[in-house]
Amino acid sequence: MKKIFLFIFCLFIFNNSAKALVEVDITRGNLDPLPIAVSPLYVESGSVDIKQGDKIIKNVGEEISKIIEINFKRSGLFNPLKKDSFVQKPDIAHVKPRFEDWRLIKAQALVTGKVTVSEEKLRVEFRLWDVVAAKEMVALAFSTTPNNWRRVAHIISDKVYQRLTGEEGYFDTRIIYVSETGPKTQRYKKLAIMDQDGANVKYLTLGNELVLTPRFSPKNQLVTYLSYFRNLPRVYLLDIETGVQEVVGDFPGMTFAPRFSPDGEKIIMSFAKDGNSDIYTMNLKTRVVEKITDHTSIDTSPSYSPDGKYIAFNSDRSGLQQIYVMRSDGSNVKRITFGKGLYGTPVWSPRGDLIAFTKVRKGKFYIGVMRTDGSGERLLTENYYQEAPSWSPNGRVLIFYRETKADSDGKGFSAKLWSIDLTGYNERLIETETDGSDPSWSSLLSK
Amino acid sequence: MTRSIALSLVFHSVMIILTAISLPFMMRTPVDLPPILSVDLIQITDTTNIPFAAKAAKTLEKLKKEEEKRVVSEQAPPTQKKKEKPDRIPLPEDLNKEKKEIVKKKQNPEEIKDEIRQASEFEKEELFDPDQIAALIDKSKEETAETLKKDKKITQSNKKTSFASALTLSQEDALKAQIFGCWSLPLGLPYHKNLLVRIKLRLKPDGTVLRSEILDHARMNQPGQGFYKVLAESALRAIRICQPLRVPPTGYEKWKDLQLNFDANEMLKG
Amino acid sequence: MVSLTNLRKFLVVVLAGIALTACATQGKKGTNIAGDVYTGNDTVEYLATGVKDRVFFATNKSTLTTASRDTLRKQAAWMRKKSKLKFTIEGHADERGTREYNLALGERRANAVKDYLMTYGISGSRLNVISYGKERPVNSGSNPLAWSQNRRSVTVKAE
Numbered sequence: 001m002k003k004i005f006l007f008i009f010c011l012f013i014f015n016n017s018a019k020a021l022v023e024v025d026i027t028r029g030n031l032d033p034l035p036i037a038v039s040p041l042y043v044e045s046g047s048v049d050i051k052q053g054d055k056i057i058k059n060v061g062e063e064i065s066k067i068i069e070i071n072f073k074r075s076g077l078f079n080p081l082k083k084d085s086f087v088q089k090p091d092i093a094h095v096k097p098r099f100e101d102w103r104l105i106k107a108q109a110l111v112t113g114k115v116t117v118s119e120e121k122l123r124v125e126f127r128l129w130d131v132v133a134a135k136e137m138v139a140l141a142f143s144t145t146p147n148n149w150r151r152v153a154h155i156i157s158d159k160v161y162q163r164l165t166g167e168e169g170y171f172d173t174r175i176i177y178v179s180e181t182g183p184k185t186q187r188y189k190k191l192a193i194m195d196q197d198g199a200n201v202k203y204l205t206l207g208n209e210l211v212l213t214p215r216f217s218p219k220n221q222l223v224t225y226l227s228y229f230r231n232l233p234r235v236y237l238l239d240i241e242t243g244v245q246e247v248v249g250d251f252p253g254m255t256f257a258p259r260f261s262p263d264g265e266k267i268i269m270s271f272a273k274d275g276n277s278d279i280y281t282m283n284l285k286t287r288v289v290e291k292i293t294d295h296t297s298i299d300t301s302p303s304y305s306p307d308g309k310y311i312a313f314n315s316d317r318s319g320l321q322q323i324y325v326m327r328s329d330g331s332n333v334k335r336i337t338f339g340k341g342l343y344g345t346p347v348w349s350p351r352g353d354l355i356a357f358t359k360v361r362k363g364k365f366y367i368g369v370m371r372t373d374g375s376g377e378r379l380l381t382e383n384y385y386q387e388a389p390s391w392s393p394n395g396r397v398l399i400f401y402r403e404t405k406a407d408s409d410g411k412g413f414s415a416k417l418w419s420i421d422l423t424g425y426n427e428r429l430i431e432t433e434t435d436g437s438d439p440s441w442s443s444l445l446s447k
Numbered sequence: 448m449t450r451s452i453a454l455s456l457v458f459h460s461v462m463i464i465l466t467a468i469s470l471p472f473m474m475r476t477p478v479d480l481p482p483i484l485s486v487d488l489i490q491i492t493d494t495t496n497i498p499f500a501a502k503a504a505k506t507l508e509k510l511k512k513e514e515e516k517r518v519v520s521e522q523a524p525p526t527q528k529k530k531e532k533p534d535r536i537p538l539p540e541d542l543n544k545e546k547k548e549i550v551k552k553k554q555n556p557e558e559i560k561d562e563i564r565q566a567s568e569f570e571k572e573e574l575f576d577p578d579q580i581a582a583l584i585d586k587s588k589e590e591t592a593e594t595l596k597k598d599k600k601i602t603q604s605n606k607k608t609s610f611a612s613a614l615t616l617s618q619e620d621a622l623k624a625q626i627f628g629c630w631s632l633p634l635g636l637p638y639h640k641n642l643l644v645r646i647k648l649r650l651k652p653d654g655t656v657l658r659s660e661i662l663d664h665a666r667m668n669q670p671g672q673g674f675y676k677v678l679a680e681s682a683l684r685a686i687r688i689c690q691p692l693r694v695p696p697t698g699y700e701k702w703k704d705l706q707l708n709f710d711a712n713e714m715l716k717g
Numbered sequence: 718m719v720s721l722t723n724l725r726k727f728l729v730v731v732l733a734g735i736a737l738t739a740c741a742t743q744g745k746k747g748t749n750i751a752g753d754v755y756t757g758n759d760t761v762e763y764l765a766t767g768v769k770d771r772v773f774f775a776t777n778k779s780t781l782t783t784a785s786r787d788t789l790r791k792q793a794a795w796m797r798k799k800s801k802l803k804f805t806i807e808g809h810a811d812e813r814g815t816r817e818y819n820l821a822l823g824e825r826r827a828n829a830v831k832d833y834l835m836t837y838g839i840s841g842s843r844l845n846v847i848s849y850g851k852e853r854p855v856n857s858g859s860n861p862l863a864w865s866q867n868r869r870s871v872t873v874k875a876e
Contacts, residue, residue, distance in 0.1 A: 021647075022614060023706045024622055027713045029630030029685065077634045108631065108684060132684040165633050166674035184857035210852060213817060226820075231847065233820075254824060254848060257817040270821065272848070275779075275828025277821040298821040314818060320777065321818055344815035358815050384859075387815045403812070410857030423634075438816070467730045 033079035034164065036072060037107035040065040040083070041126070042090040047117035050146045060122075060149050061090065061115050067153035068111065068160075070197060071171045075161070075397075076426030081107055094127060099134040107131050111160055115152075122146045126156050128163055138163050150199060155446055170392035171196060172446045175399065176214045176223060177417060177439040179203065179432070184410040191225060193240070196441075198431050204238060213388075216442040217260045224248065224258040224267055235269050237284075249282045249289060257300045262308045268292070270300040279313060279330075292330040303348045303355070304328065305372070312336075312346040312355050312372075323357060325372065336374030345388050348372070350443075351395035354422075358387040358400075367400050369422065380424040393443045396422050399430070401437040614702060618695045625693045630685035632711055633677050642711035644679045646686065652699045654691030659683065662706075682709040754782050755865035760855045764872065768795045771871040772830060776811070776864075779825040781833060789830060792872055793837035803875040806830050808848040809855075811864035816850060823848030830870045845875060 041061030050057040057063055065083075072078035086093075087101040094112035102110050113126030121143055128138035138159055144152060151172055158169030173196045182188040191204040191211050204223070205211050210233075214225035223238045227245075235248040235258040248255065248267050256277075258269040265284060270277045279292040279299045293299040297317035304311055312325050318335065321342040326333040337343040341361030348355055349369075359366040359379065365386045368379040386402040399419045406413035415437045417430040430436075614622070636642055645662040661667070661683070666675040686692075686707065694702060749757035753775035762770045769792075772785035781789070796802065808827030810819035827846040835841055856863035 021704055021706050022702045023708060024614070024619055024626075026623060026626050026630065026682075026685075026707050026709045028623075028627045029632040029681075029709075029711070029714060030628065031632055031634060031714065034631050034633070108688075130680070130684070132687045133680075164677065166636065166677035185854055187852065212820075212852070233847065253846075254820070256820050270817070272821060272824040275825045275832075275846075277824065298818065298825065300821050301815070301817045314815075316777075316818075321815070342814075344818055360814065363813070385812065405859035406857050408856060408858035408860075408863060413857065463730060467726070 033077055034108055035079045035081055035106050036109040036111065036160075036164075037081045037086065037102055037105065037131075038065045038068050038072070039086060039088070039093045039110065039112045040090050041113035041115050041124070042094055044114060044116040047115065048119060050117060050122075050149055052147055057149065060117060061113070064113075064115070064124075064149065064153040064156070065111075067150060067197065068157045071154065071157040072161075074197070074426075074428065076421055077161075077165060081105055094125075097129055097131075099129070099131050102129075102131045109137075109160075109164060111156070113156070117146055120145065122149055122152065124152050124156070126159075128160050150195065151445065154195070154197075158444070158446070167396060168394040168444070170394045170397060170441075170444070172444055173393060174216075174220070174442045174445065175417075175430075175439055176216055176442070177401075177432070177436045178211060178214065180415050180435040180437055184406055184413045191223070191238070192432075192434075192436070194432070201433060204240070204243070213257060213438050215259050215440045218262060218264040218443055220442045220445060222260075222264075224260060226256045226258065235267065237267070249287070255280075257302065259302060259304070262304050262306055268302045268304065268311070270302070279311070292328075293326075293333075294330070301345050303346050305348045306350050306352045310348075310372075312348055314344045314346060321360075323355070323374070336370070336372070337377075338374065339377060347389055347391060349391050349395040350393055354395070356389040356391060356398055358389065367398060367420065369398075378424070380420050380422075381427055386418070388438060390440045392441050398422070399439045399441055401439060403437075614695060621693045626685055626689055626707065629689035630709070631681060632714055633674075633681050636674050636678060636711055636715055640674065642674075642678060642715065644675065644682050644709045646679075646682055646707050646709065648686065648705045648707065650692065650694060650703050650705055652694075652703075654694040656686060656690060656692070659686065678709070678711060682707070685709075749862060750865050752782070753778075753865065754784075755862075755868070756784060757866075760866050760869075764792065764874070765795050768792055770873070771869045773865065774826055774868045774870070776813070776868065777822070779822065779829045781829060786833065789833050790837060793834050793839055796834070796839050796843070797837075803843045803845065805845045805847055805873045805875050806834075807853075807871045807873060808846065809853060809867055809869050809871070810851045811867045812851045812854065812859075813864060814851070820848050820850035823850045826868075826870045830872070 040059070041064050043059060043061040047060075050060055069080040072080045085105045087104075088098055090112065091114075093110070094114050097110055097112065108131055110129040110131050111126060112129070113124060115125075116123040122145060123141070123143040125141040126139075127136055129135070130137050140159060142152075142155070154172035157171040161167070161169035161171070174193055175196055176191065176193050179190045179192040180187050187210075188207050189211050190207040191214055192201055193204060194201040205227075209230075210228035212226040214223055216223060221240060223240060225236060225238070226233060227236045229236070233254045233256060234251065235255040236245050237248055238245045248258065248269070251271050252273075254272040255269050256272070258267050260266070261268060261281070266281045267284060268279065268281045271280045276296055277298045277300055278294060279302050281290045281292060282288070292302075292311070293313070293315070295315065295317050297315050299313055299315045299317075301314040302311050303313065309328055310325055311328050312323060314321055315324050316322070317324075321344050322335055323337040323343045323346045324333055324335050336355075337357075339359075341359050343357050343359050345358045346355050347357070353372065354369045355372055356367065356369045359368055365383050366379045367381050367386055367389050368377060370377040380398070383402050384405055386400055389398040389400040391398060397419055398421075399417060401415055401417050403415045404412060415435040417432055417436045417439045418428065419430055420427045430439075647660045647662060648656050649658040651657050661679050663675075666672050667679060669675070692705075749755060749759075755773040760771075764770045769788045772781065772788050774780070774785075796804065806827045808823030808825065808830075810822045810826075814822070824846065827848055831841070831844045831846055834844060851867070854863070854867040855869070856866045
């Protein structure tokens with residue numbers, strides 16, 4: 001007892017004395033991707049194999065973990081550790097991971113899970129563990145149909161990503177683009193959709209007419225694009241589920257560069273009348289058409305801010321292509337690019353704070369970002385030819401396309417999809433079956 | 448047609464004359480620039496043990512050895528001169544005094560400065576005695592050699608007393624370097640926000656963590672500050688991975704309460 | 718040694734002179750691009766004898782050169798004779814720009830041609846305009862000559 005009192009007494013003394021708390025500033029760390037172990041998901045006994053078309057998926061738990069690893073690797077933020085160094089089996093790891101074992105292989109986070117597959121249902125349970133603190137960080141369960149097993153992997157990836165970075169993920173998304181084949185002078189173009197990791201490619205048009213610049217609606221059910229059907233270039237709407245296509249409005253001339261408004265109710269596009277291109281909107285329900293810009297210059301490539309209040313667009317009213325911002329009713333037009341060179345294809349970030357763009361200067365093409373007032377211009381990558389960036393739904397990654405040089409016979413020509421992180425790192429080629437261009441990112445499918 | 452030919456000829460000949468005049472200038476040999484030497488600025492303390500300063504420590508030791516040699520050699524001449532001049536017989540005693548004073552200087556930094564001042568006054572008074580001057584010159588050389596060696600020690604001791612924390616500069620560097628290596632910065636953090644998380648630790652004498660507390664805890668669950676939780680967790684992870692922390696072997700009472708201020712802004716702003 | 722440096726100087730001057738003569742100027746024979754506009758006859762087809770089917774443009778521009786206007790006057794004269802025929806005027810752009818802007822530029826170029834033809838009495842109802850932007854180059858090369866040939870507006874007989 002005496003000792004306790006003495007101890008408390010001493011504490012008081014020491015607390016009252018003027019003490020300099022030792023403060024040390026830690027301003028550096030390493031920017032290496034976070035080492036994370038993704039254990040194959042344990043497949044509950046009694047589960048059936050998944051039949052997908054003519055393929056049979058035997059160990060869906062293993063396949064799911066592979067997709068998660070690829071997602072993490074491609075994001076550049078995580079370093080998935082090699083499976084052959086894993087000590088614990090999937091079933092035990094999911095229930096009671098031995099953190100010392102995982103710490104031995106230098107993992108800082110661990111993903112484990114369990115799947116149960118029946119003919120109609122796929123049930124998934126997964127956990128994210130903080131290996132260093134030896135505690136559970138996330139525990140979730142959900143179910144879906146067996147043929148959606150890939151989406152399970154993407155949803156798990158998004159949840160883990162969000163918990164470890166503080167940002168929303170972007171893995172459960174799709175990309176729409178134009179698939180290209182054929183000689184450069186007569187390209188054969190089709191609309192294509194694929195999962196963000198390149199799987200599940202589906203072609204939406206046959207290639208009989210030229211199709212260009214597709215975009216998803218905010219709910220991802222509709223697609224808008226430019227088609228040269230019957231040699232009349234017009235903006236069309238396509239329902240992905242039903243495959244039904246319809247022309248947008250009844251314009252007596254070319255309409256092009258279409259996008260959806262953030263609430264999905266309007267299509268905004270350019271309409272070329274007597275050689276002059278202005279920006280118009282059409283309400284999909286009421287069919288009311290509004291003229292937004294009124295200038296003898298070319299006004300195109302419109303992009304709404306995420307709150308729908310502003311529109312960034314491309315205009316050459318100053319003589320050359322520059323980027324302007326106006327209110328969504330067309331008032332208060334302000335030029336925001338004043339640098340040397342041409343600026344085009346402005347795209348407003350889903351976060352609302354940045355605008356991505358294409359810049360052309362001295363024969364080189366750049367993809368860059370700037371603040372919405374035009375300041376803070378940052379060029380992320382340079383190439384012979386590249387353009388048309390599109391944001392991932394979390395505003396972190398940009399997807400765009402590049403073309404290569406060709407000789408006069410057209411040899412050497414190719415068009416490919418590329419992605420790059422907002423920081424300028426992690427520039428990546430996106431593999432597609434055919435050449436591709438005009439990519440556009442969907443919003444998260446699971447919202 | 449002819450007009451254009453004539454104009455073309457005129458302009459071409461003007462161009463040729465201009466190039467003939469200017470080109471020889473362009474063909475002058477370029478100036479030889481001295482090669483660029485990279486200079487590493489290193490904080491000099493006796494016990495800095497930042498891993499990458501290993502080379503610096505070696506070179507510092509070399510420098511010290513060289514200076515010690517210098518000091519020894521400069522002490523030699525005065526003794527020789529004293530032998531030559533019988534008037535200077537008392538000097539060996541002075542020398543001894545000087546030696547003692549030099550020894551004293553090593554122990555008491557402040558006293559060195561007094562000696563230097565005295566030496567300069569001494570010089571002024573004895574200006575006309577050549578022998579005295581010779582002795583003085585030798586003395587000043589010794590003193591400068593000594594002071595050079597001690598300046599380092601002066602700075603170290605000065606910093607010891609003026610430094611608010613209980614860690615010396617080198618000890619702080621050691622701890623920082625250790626934690627730099629353990630901290631995996633979450634790469635998804637937003638740029639222009641407050642990325643400072645302060646963690647208060649109560650340490651055990653061996654450097655392991657007894658308790659940790661995240662200051663600004665309220666920020667953890669604030670909407671729009673989701674990244675703060677992620678940042679704080681990464682800092683905690685760094686501390687855990689780094690155990691036992693590189694703490695000084697003594698003075699536990701002074702550093703047992705340690706606050707680490709993790710600021711990701713420097714690295715992410717780039 | 719002195720003579721060697723003199724010889725070098727002389728050679729440099731001569732080479733510079735030769736290089737200068739290689740630079741194209743207005744109205745010189747053998748060059749295909751003048752003021753960034755293609756002036757050659759490669760890729761040109763004929764609607765009728767002496768009636769070229771296309772005109773060319775400078776980068777980012779839709780203005781008609783003197784040569785273009787000459788071509789279009791001939792087209793108009795021939796169209797007046799073939800009063801039953803309708804035409805499609807195609808507008809094209811080179812690949813050195815963003816896709817959507819190029820669509821608008823092609824449209825502007827085609828319309829410039831249509832407007833000019835209309836001032837020579839051709840009814841607008843006989844002239845249909847379509848822009849292909851950079852989608853249908855005639856020369857697949859990646860060089861200034863190819864690009865200049867692709868910056869064009871072509872008049873085609875409508876089916």
